[in-house]
Amino acid sequence: MSSRVEILNDGGYRSDGRRQYELRDVNIDLSQQGTADGCCTISHGLTQVLVTVFGPREAKMRSQTLHDRAVINVEMSVLPFSTGERRRRARADRRILELAATIKSTFEPVVQTTLYPRSQIDIFVQVLQQDGGLLHACINATTLALISAGIPMSDFVCAVSGGVHATSPLLDLTMLEENDLPHMTVAVMPRTSKVTLVALETRLHVDRFAEIFSLAGEAGQALHREMRRAVRGRTGRLVGVMETGMKQPIGGEPLERDVVMDDRMDF
């Protein structure tokens, strides 16, 4: 059925009107959700993920704490109405467990867990809508939620998916494209441009791999600018509110103190 849809037409447009290397519209919402310490709703086109972060806090189970660092605990749930076919997934579904384990091990080396010994950081991932690129949406949302919770991390983690149609690489695939094309997800740390995660699950020739891989790395940098703008915008607004409450500004340039992050970026 889906093979009748043209993935990339002669004019160089995809089925949803994007160009080859065009990412979908990214919407980041960092507003407060209940009692969570940090939260983020991100939507990449029609894929929407909500992540809430609690902690670092005292662990519920003392036996599972580590004496020298914090434990990260990821729980993931996929809402039954998030896909086309309405289906209730068991929480112990292997695919979901694997995604949760992937998110956990991606963030373990990035979050500076050694600062919080004997504590626990809980990350709850809820998938609200799925339209391809589930893993990359989850990772981006988790990064932003951790940042909005004020948990120290060594860098952002920005993930993008990429695929290849015949010989032309595409970025940020929709579900329709994912079903037909070989695709992979790459997560980069923009400051060092090192790669923390690579996930390829479909057959792809080695030569094509290198091409998509480097392209997705670059796209991660572009996404980083977008994510950083959202974080700065939110922090700016918070600081602004704090200042009006205190009647006098604290410090001269509250926003521009982040020099370390600035050295490489230009926007």
Add this chain to the structure above:
Amino acid sequence: MPRPPSPSIPEKEFLFSSLKQSLRLDGRNPLEMRKPTFTFGPELGWVECALGKTRVIAQVDAKMVKPPPERPLEGIITIHSELSPMASSEYESGRPSDEEVTITRMLDKVLRRSDVVDKESLCVLAGQRVWHLRLTIHCLADAGNMLDCSCLAGVVALRHFRRPEVEVMGDEVTIHHPSERAPVPLSMHHTPYCLTFAYFPDPAILPVLDPSHLEQTLSAGLLSIALNAQRELCVVQKAGGVPLAPDEILRVVGIAVDKAKELDKIVEEGLKADWAGRTVEVR
């Protein structure tokens, strides 16, 4: 059952300092695999694969079933894998551990989702009868790199297996016993091999291929690559762990390409040697 203690500090330091000099505790080179050995059973599709002291049994059996209505033209393949405390006292029965989830998911991706077996060739009578292949993987002993060993065992078992020949006359299906007609091998698209590289916290230590149990426990990240001898990647999985430079990943993929070719040669030889010594009776 008490968990075995984590490696002691002297053990850890000894391993790291020897790895820094590109020496491994079992005398291998950093990018050298333990040579796999295959023991084929009396039945077709039964193989025991050993990588050093890591041992895995894989077995394939086939039966006729009615296909589900949504896929009337395709056979069914299911993979059952079990990591019981028999393999190592680190595994507990009950709720699957992260490691077990990784292994089962990886087996599923390598052996099922990458289209190893041509599913349409398993169809006997559209919508009525298809072959249901059941691949069972038993992990017997874990001395590191269980994942590669189980993938290898699984794929070799599929290559070794032969299904009985069937004849379709109108709506009637006759299955010929192996003693009447020679059983036929499965039609396979490709033979993927899984290769795991372990990375260590110290960036001065180069990655090692096919980590032993101690190396795996002390590693700071694993990169698993499944690919075939035709240079097609099936699965690349690096779930977190130490961040790597993009060039490093491409370099490792390049190494994996060569290793897969070597492995393919070993597997072909093993299968050929077994087939030469086997007589499948045809009267």
